[in-house]
Amino acid sequence: MAGGKITRIASGGSSTVVEGNHTGFYDQLSISAGSKNAFQADVTNHGDPTEPEYRTGHFVKGWWSSDLEGSKKITESLYGETVFFHIETRNIPDGQSIGTSLYDDDVKRSAEETDGSSGSDAIEVGAEGGSTFQVLNYRPVHQNKVVIGLKLGGVISSMIEAEEDKTIELFFACSYEDQNVELPISFGEYLKVSLKVMVLFIGGAGDKRPYLGSGPNYNIRYAKNPFDKLIGASKSYASLYLGFYEAYPHEDIESIIEPQINKSELIYIVGHSLGGWNAAHLSQILTDKGYDVEMLITLDPVGSDLIVNTTSEIYFRKPSPKSKFWINIFVDPKDYSFPDFIADMGVQWVPKNPAPDISHITQESHHNADYIFTDKTANGQSASDILYEAIKKKIK
Template identity: 50%
Template sequence: MSAYGETVAGGKYLKVRNSNKVVVFFIGGAADKTSYGIIFGPDQNILPAKKNLENKILNRVDYNSYYLGFEEVYDVPSQTNRVEENVLQNLDKNSSIYIVGHSLGGWNGAHLSQILSDKGYNVEMLITLDPVGEGLLVYVGSSIYKNKPHPKSKFWINILADPSTPDGTDDVAEFGVRWKVSSGPNINVKMDINHWNARKMFETIIKDKKSCLNYLYDNIKLKI
C-alpha cells in the first residue's frame, strides 16, 4: 500500500520518487551518452555532475533528474517527438525545471529552455558548460538546432572553456565552433579548463564563493 508519496513494504515506509516538483535535465554533448561517429565515446562526461548533485539532494521524493544525450532533445518538425518523449512526459506545469548542458548539449539545452518556456513551463535555471554548435559542418553532421539559441530561464550561468594547454577535445570543440556568449547570462565566465571536463566546470568556484553546483543546489533547496 502507499500513502503520502511513500510505499509500505515489510511494515515500513520506503521513499519512492513519484513527484515532479523539481526536475533536472543533464544533457551531454557529442560522444557523451552514445558514441559519435564510429570511434568516439560514449565518454559520459556530464554524468559525474549529475551524480554529485544527487549526492547532495539524497533521496528526496520531490526531486528527479534525467541524463540525456543532446540528440534526445532535438526535434525535427513533423518528423520526431523527442522533446515529448524524453522531456515533457517527465514534467507537469507545476514543475521547477533545471537544465545543465555540456558542449552540443549546452547548445540544444539552451534551445530546450526556450521551447519549454514558450509552452508555459517554469525553467528556473539553465547552466551551459562550454556550449558548442555554431559551426555549419557540425550542424550538418549532428542532431542540433541550426539557429543560435535564445535561452529563456530565470537564471542562466554560462561557462566558456579557455584552456592554456588545449587538448584533443578542445580541437573538437573548435571544429564545432564554441558558442561564445557575449550577453544574456546572469553569470558568464571563462575557465582554464579543457573542453571534456564538464565535472570541473560544474564544481569550480565562479562567484561569491559558489560553483555551478552550489548555485543549482541552493536554488533547488528553496523548492523541496
C-alpha cells in the same frame, strides 16, 4: 472529538465520566489496561470507521480531490497542479452563498516560518470567472454542494519556501449565517502541498552514445551523479540523464522528454558542449509550452560551426534561452588537449544577446564537464553550488 464533558480522576486508579455524547476520529488508536478490564454498553457497534462530519449545523464535511466529481480524494499535491475542494452543506437553499477563505495552517502543527512569523496564513483566491483576488469569496450552493477549483500557483511557491519543512497544509474556513467552521474537519485531511524539482542533465558529443567513433564517455553523468548524491534522497527531487540528440528535434522532446516531466515541476537544465547548445534551445521550447524553467546552466556550449551544425542533431539557429536565471561557463583550457581541439572545430558559442546572468571562464579542459560544473566563479561559488542552493530553497 465532539460533544459531552469528560472528567478523568487519576488518584489510586483512573476513571472517565462522559456526559452526553463523545465522538472521536483517529488514524490510529491504542488503548491498554492492567490485569482487569471491563467494558459495558447498552449498544456496541463494530465496523469500518466513518468519515468525520458535523452532525448539526449547515456544514457537513469538506474534502480535497484531484477530480471535479470528488471521487479521487487526495491529501497531497504539488505546486502547479489543479485540485478541487468539495463542501457538503445541509439545509442551505440553492443560490444562497457561503463564505470561503483559503488558509495555510501553522497552528495545529505548531509550525514556524523561516521569517519568524506564525499563525495560519490567508491566501487570496480568485472567484470563478473573476479577475480579482481576495481572501474572502462568496460561493453559491447548488444541491447542498460547493466545488472550488484551484490552480496551486502564484504566491503558494513563496509560502512553501518560507516553511522550514517546505510544505504547506491547506484548509478552508467556511461561514454561513452565524456558523463558522474549518474544513476538512480532520487535520490529517488538509492538503499538503510541496514543490517538485526536476533537473535535466544533457550531454554533448560522444557522451551518452558514440559520436564520430568516440564514446560513450558519460561526461555529464560525472557531473550529475555527485550532484544527485549531494541533494540526497527526496520525493521532491528527480533528475534525468539525456543525450543532446534527445533534445532535438521538437518531436523527440515530445516523445522522450515531456513524458518524463510535468508542468507542476520546477525545471532546471544543465547542458554540456552540443548538449549546452540544445539545452539553451530546450529552455525556450519548454518555457513557451508553459513549463517553469527556473535555471539554465550551459557548460562550454558548442554548435556555431556550420558543418557541425548541419551534420549533428542540433538546432541550426543560435539559441534564444528562456529561464529565470542563466549561467554560462566558457572554457579556455590551461592544458590544451585533443577534446579541446574537437570542441574548437564545433566552435564555442559565446552568447551576447541575451546575455547570461553569470558568465565565467574556466581553465578546465572541455571534456571535463564535472570540473567545469564545480569550478568556482568570481563570486566564490560554482555553478553546482548555485544550483544546489537554489534547489534547497524549494525543497527539504
